[in-house]
Amino acid sequence: MDFDWTDEERAYRARIRDFLRRELPPEWGDIARHGPGSKEQTDFSRTFCPKLAEAGLLVPHWPAEWGGADRPTWEHFILGEEMWASGEPRGAQYMNVNWIGPTLMRYGSDEQKQRYIPPMAKGQAIWCQGFSEPNAGSDLAALRTRAVRDGDDYVINGTKIWTSYAGLAETCFLLARTGGADTGKAGIAIFLVPMDTPGVEVRAIPSLIGHGDIHECFFTDVRVPASSRLGAEGEAWSIIRYSLANERVGIPRYELSARVLEEMVEDLKQQGRFDDPAIQIRAGEAAAACEAARLLTYRVVDQKARGGAPGPEANVARFAVVTADNSVTDFGLDFLPDFFSGLNRPGYLAHHERAIVAGIAAGAAEIQLNLIAHRFLDLPKVAS
Amino acid sequence: MYFEPNEDQATFLSVLDQIASGDGSGWKVPADWSRFHWADELDRTLEDNGFYDCAIEETLGPVTAAAMIHRLARLSVTMEFAASAMLRPFLPPDLPRPIAVIDGDPAAAIRYLPVARSVLSIGEYEVRAAMLDDGDVQPVESLFAYPMGVFSATIGRWQRIDVDPRRVRESWRVAVAAELGGTLLGGRDAVLAHLRERRQFGQALGSFQGLQHRLAASATKIEAAYWLTLKAAQGLEAADSAVALGYVQNAATTVVYDLHQFMGAMGLTLEHPLHRWTYRARLLKSALGGAGENLKLAASRKWRAA
C-alpha cells in the first residue's frame, strides 16, 4: 500500500498546472461562473481544447491509433482533477474524452469511428447525452422515446429532458426504444443523431445551475439512417454499462471543493475570524469530507489502473463525493454568506451551483445508497 | 498510489486473519456477564509470533500496523493491541505488554490499566514509561467494554524515553483511529448478519429502505475512515492523523446509535455481543479530545491557525 504520488505523477500534474496558468485568460473566472454547459464556456472550449490536443493533454490515455499516447489511467485522472478544479475549461468535451470516444472505439462501425473520433481528438466536437426523459429519470429503463425502423432509416419520436449541452451540441448520444413498450432494458438502442436533423427542437430550461446548462429536447419524426445506430438493437444497456464503467466514480468534484475550502479559510483569516474554534471544527470537518471522498475515489481508480472492473466501491465513492461537495458549500453559506451576493467571489457561486448538482446528476445520491446496500452490504432487495 | 497490500503485507494480514478467526477470538458469554472478554490466549499467540513488531519491519511498517489494529478491533473480544503495534518503533523492546497509555488526565480511569504490565505516558514535552507492580492499580467499574482502572499508588519508577513526543502522539492518534474504525466495522457486521435473518412484517429487516440508506451512508464513512487512517499511518503528517481520528470519531456517534436501533431489544442485552463493540466505540470517540478537538486540530494544522 502506498498513498503517495510518484515523482512522474507529480511532474505530470505540475505540467498541467503550468499549461492552465498559461492558457486560462485573466477573465476565466467570469467565464467559468456561467457553468460548464453555458455558451460562454462552450465557446471557450472550442479554442482551448485544440490547444490541449496540440500539447498532448486532451486524450493522452487514448490509444495512439486514435490520437492518444496510451498513457496510464492515473495520468488521465490527474488531468481530470486539474481540469474540474479549474472550472472545467473543456466544457462539454470532457464527456468525449472520458467515455463517448472510448465507447465509439469499441462499439462503433468503421464509418462512425472515422466520422466522429478524429474531431473529438482534435478538440472540435460538442456532444450531448440524451438519456433522461420526463418519465424516466432514476428509472432510466422506463424510457419511452421510440425509434421505428422504416426501410434503411429509423424514425424517432419522443422527449428528452435535463440534457446538458444540447443547445450547442452537434451530435446527441441518444437512447431510444426499438422494442415494444414493455421491453425494459432489452428493448433499447443507441443512436448518434446530428442535432441539426429536421425535427429536433431544443428548449433551454431556466435553472439554478448556470446559463443554458439543461434542456428539453423534442424529437418529432426525426429520420436518421440505420447506419447511425451504435451497436445492435437491444444492445444499448450493455454498451452503456461498459461506457459508464469508465465514468463510475464520476467527476473528481472533491478537488474543486477542497480548493474552494482553502479560499474560504483564507477569507476567514483575512476577516480575523479563523481563530474561532467553532469555525475551525467545521473547516476540519469539511476538509475531512473532501479527503474521504478523494481516497475512496482513488481506490476505484486504483482498481481500474490494475485492470479490474469497478465494483460497488464506486457507489461508495460517489456518495462520499456528494457529502464533501455539500459540506464545503454549507461551510461557505454558514460563515461567509456575504460572498454569496454580488460578484466578489464568482468561484463560490460557481462551486455552489456545481455542488447542488452532485447528488442528482448521473444517478441520485439515494440511488447510490440503494446500490451500496445491495451490492456492497449484500442486503436483500427493498421491500415493496 | 497503490491500495493493495504488497506481497509481505498480504501474507502478514492473511495469516493474522487466520489466527484471528480461530477459537480464541469468538463470542462467548462469560459466566460473570462481564462487559468484555479478555482474549489472553489470542493475544499471547500474536505476541509470541512477533505480530506486534510489524511496524518496525521494513516491508510492513506503520501502515500494516494500522491495518492490523483495524482487523483486531473488529473482533468481539478485547485485547491490548493499538499501542503495542503502532507505538512499537518508539518503545524500549523490553517494555512488557499489555501497555496502558496515558494521553490526558492521569487521575482519570484509564483503559487496560488493571491488566497492563506497563504504562506509557505521552505528555506534551516528554514520553515516559514505567513497569507496573502489584498494588499499583485499582480496577474500577465502568460503562465501557474495556478493563478500566486508576492508580492506587504514585508510580516512582518512570523512565524518560528519548523520542519526539509529537511523533508518538501522532502515531497514537492513528492507532486510536484504526481501533475505532475497526470497532465500528465489527459492530456493523454483527448487526448486518442479524438484519439479513430477522424477519418482521413478513420480510427481512435488512430489506427496509429506511434502514438500508442509513447502513449504506455509514458504510461510506466506515470505508473512508479506514483509508484515511492508513494514509495517515504512512505519512504521519500531523494534519492527516487529526483528520483520520476526527473523521471516524464524528462518524461514530451516528453509527453507534443506528446499530443499537437496528438490533431492537436484543441489542440491549449482554447476550448479544453488540455492546462489546459499541461500548468500546463510546470510549474511543472521546479519546484525545474527541471529534471536535481533532477536527479543530486538523484545521489549525492545515491552515496554521492559533
Ligand SMILES: Cc1cc2nc3c(=O)[nH]c(=O)nc-3n(C[C@H](O)[C@H](O)[C@H](O)COP(=O)(O)OP(=O)(O)OC[C@H]3O[C@@H](n4cnc5c(N)ncnc54)[C@H](O)[C@@H]3O)c2cc1C
Ligand atoms: C445538472 C444536471 C445535468 C444533467 N444532465 C443530463 C444529461 O446530459 N443527459 C441526461 O440524460 N440526463 C441528465 N441529467 C438527468 C439526471 O441523470 C437525472 O436527473 C437523474 O438520473 C435523476 O432523475 P430525476 O431527476 O428524474 O429524478 P427522479 O428519478 O424523479 O428522482 C427524484 C428523487 O427521488 C429519489 N429516488 C428516486 N428513485 C429512488 C429509489 N429507487 N429509491 C430511493 N429514492 C429514489 C431520489 O432522491 C431522487 O433524487 C442531468 C441532471 C442534472 C441535475
